[in-house]
Structures are given as structure tokens and as C-alpha cells.
Amino acid sequence: MMRFAFSREPVSGADIRRLVGDDAAGAYVAFEGWVRNHNEGREVRRLEYEAYESLGVKEGERIIAEAGQRFGGASVYCVHRLGPLEIGDIAVIVGVSTPHRGEAFDACRYVIDEVKHRVPIWKKEHYVDGDSGWVNCERCASAAHDHDHDSHDDPSGDERQRGTGRRQAG
């Protein structure tokens, strides 16, 4: 397989495009997630990604296999950066080639949506004001600390199992 990978080095659109190129393909759709200079109202200076790499690669490959089945014959690659990134860097890139363009758009969107939802990757943002925090974690954490520290004694309870983190757009 090897269609999902983590990288500690910068990745480019040209790399991905080469991997999915095919003379029978008529359509290519690429998604790139760029490191923005702000998130939820705060100015971001840089960030770091960390992953549970072995499980992350398995889950990434599963997502890509699903996309291939759902969107006839899509050829897909996805690379996610790890380690420190600067503003404007590519954090994640998905490239899809298909015979026809509808499937390329649908498969590309499916893969990035699922990767953001399912692959164990964490992002720590470092803000211009010197503060930093793990995205999707810090607010829940501090809110919980503020009013009731005792309620975490059942991690298998409904809230933990069914609650969904705030979806990260972008």
C-alpha cells in the first residue's frame, strides 16, 4: 500500500502529483492544508504536529482504501507533516487522480475529512503572545478544571465515548 505517509521534511504538490500520475487519468484534484497565521482569533507564530505513527499509517491507509472503493478507481496519496512547521507551510496534502473529475473531487474531500477526523495526529499551536496549546484539548481541559475535576473518573462513560471534538476547519 504505502499511500499514506508521515513526513518530517517539507512536502510539495509536485511530489504528490508525480505519485498519482497516469496516462489514463483525466482529472487530478489536490488538497493542501496550509499553516495559517491565525486560528480561532489568535495569532499563530508556528506549530508542531505529533502523531501516533504506527496506528496513524494504518488508519490513513484504511481511509484511502475506502475512497478507492467508493469513488471508482481513484488513485490517492496523502502525506501529513510532523514536527515543527512555519506559517505558510503545507501541513497535509492529498492528491487524487481519476478518469473523470467528479470522483476526483469527491475522493479528495472524503480523504481529507476522514484524515482530520480519524488519524491520531495532534497539533500544538504557539501564539504570537507567547502562549501555546494543543488544539481541541486546551479549552475542554481548562473548562473541566474550572468547575469539576471529579467527573473524569469514568473515561468509558457516554460523554467520552460519544462526544465529538469541535471540528477543525481549514
Place this chain on the structure above:
Amino acid sequence: MMRFAFSREPVSGADIRRLVGDDAAGAYVAFEGWVRNHNEGREVRRLEYEAYESLGVKEGERIIAEAGQRFGGASVYCVHRLGPLEIGDIAVIVGVSTPHRGEAFDACRYVIDEVKHRVPIWKKEHYVDGDSGWVNCERCASAAHDHDHDSHDDPSGDERQRGTGRRQAG
């Protein structure tokens, strides 16, 4: 404006990406239409694109302006090749950056769909068997010639006005 252009030289994804880059943008979606080695069951050796360039640029700019209005703040560029192209060449490329990814996918798809539908560009395919033909034109033409050459005396009639060409996928 100048967000839609024709090019007689090869275009690359990196060129387009540079044009729409922006530190506030978090999502980038690109579509590339590649010259396939086959179309509708025939093996294609090469092809040529021709356009009514002045009207084509106006219509392309209109489409991109529509996309910007519909999909909040999308930054869009589109370049379409003209002249002779080989298998695997990029025929058209659309790049879109937005703060969030949903709009980038939607705007990119809107632009390529409308460009294929509305911009006066024609494609002549040269087949491996030595034959050639204008896509969307040759079959209608020969079908008409075969059975009734007299029916073209009212180009303003319903069939001409309302008929839609077969949509080209890919």
C-alpha cells in the same frame, strides 16, 4: 482582474499555487485536467485547443467573480492551454485558496464546471488510427448529414438554442 488566462506554454501547479498563496488562507484546492490517452473508446495521440480568446477571457473572469461571491472570499486562478498538447499535459488548471476547506472544494468545482460549459474553447483530438475530430461537434455533424441536411435552416430554432452538447467529463 486577470484571474483567467490562456497560455500557449506549459503550465504547472506550482505557478498557480504561488498566485493564490496567502498567509491567512488555510486551505488550497487545485484541479488539473490532464490529456488522456483515450476518449470515448478511441485512443488519442495528441490534441489541440483553440479559443475565442477575447470573449473567453471575459467569460472566465465572470465565472471566477461568481465563485468569489458564492464561496466567501475564495482566491481563484485559472489557466487554460491553447495549441498542441501531448498525452499527460495539463490542459486546464484551477487553483483556489480560502480560509476553510469546504469553500475551496466548492469554488474549485464551480469554476471548472462552468469553464467547461461556458468558455468558448474547442478541442480537436488526433487519434492513433490517424483520424481526427472536434469534440462535441463531429458526431452531431455526421449524424445530421446522414439523414437530413435541410434541417439546419433555422439556427435560432429550439434545437439549436436549447440543445446541450454532451458533457465532457474528466
Place this chain on the structure above:
Amino acid sequence: MPNVRIEYFAILREHAGKDAEELQTGACTAGELFNELADRYAFPELNSMKVAINEEFDDWDTALADGDSVAFIPPVAGG
């Protein structure tokens, strides 16, 4: 008898054997002009043809004026 400039593209250019021409026509509308030229150059019959006058899409029954630039738009196939 308006004097008009006509641009030919793609399959129509090949049938006309030229990119463009100026001519004085007895046609009153863009549609009549097309028919006149279709007879002269044996244009193929095409579905969903459009017409542009002075670099904008227009209607087949638009009256022609002296100096108009007219282009016939065969079915497009970009991308």
C-alpha cells in the same frame, strides 16, 4: 445591407477555410447570417450553437448593425 466582420472557430473555421472575413450581408439577424454562410460553406449541423456579437454572447434574432463583429460558437469542449 449591413457590413459585418465574421470570425470562424474550430470546425466552422475549417469549413469556411478562413479565420475571419468582412462582408456585406442581406441578413437582418445573426440567425439569418448564419444560414447564409452555412449554405455558402456547407457548415455541418451542430447542436447548441451560440452566437456572439461584439464579443458578448447574444441572441440569434438580434438585428445586425453596420460594423458588428459576429462570431458563431460551436459546442465548446474546454478542460
Place this chain on the structure above:
Amino acid sequence: MPNVRIEYFAILREHAGKDAEELQTGACTAGELFNELADRYAFPELNSMKVAINEEFDDWDTALADGDSVAFIPPVAGG
């Protein structure tokens, strides 16, 4: 008393002060193990935590076996 290996990521790694450890636990399930460690390391309360056992997502009430590798998955934020 199963002997398990635990991997810590992101905010949990910072709270635990280590990437991983092996320990013998009185916990019977992954959920009980998390509570034991949350008390020890003062883990923050997180919504939608998940757990993986032996490199696959699993349930909080799965019984732990000797030699299991357990990882707690805080809310993810790829892309």
C-alpha cells in the same frame, strides 16, 4: 495484575512527563487504567478521548491482557 506498556501523546505526554512506560496495573479494563493514570499524572479532562490497544482502536471496557500495548488518544487535530 497485567503488565502493560503505555504510550503517551500530545497533552497526555506532557502531563505524564514521558513518552511511554511499562507498569503492572490493578486495572482490569482500559478505562480503569486511564483513571489510575489520570489520578497519578493529573490528566486534564478531555472530551471524545479514545483508546487503542495493540495498535488498533478499541473499547474502554476491553479487558487488559498481560503484554498489551495501550495508547490513549486525545482529540485529534490533523490537517
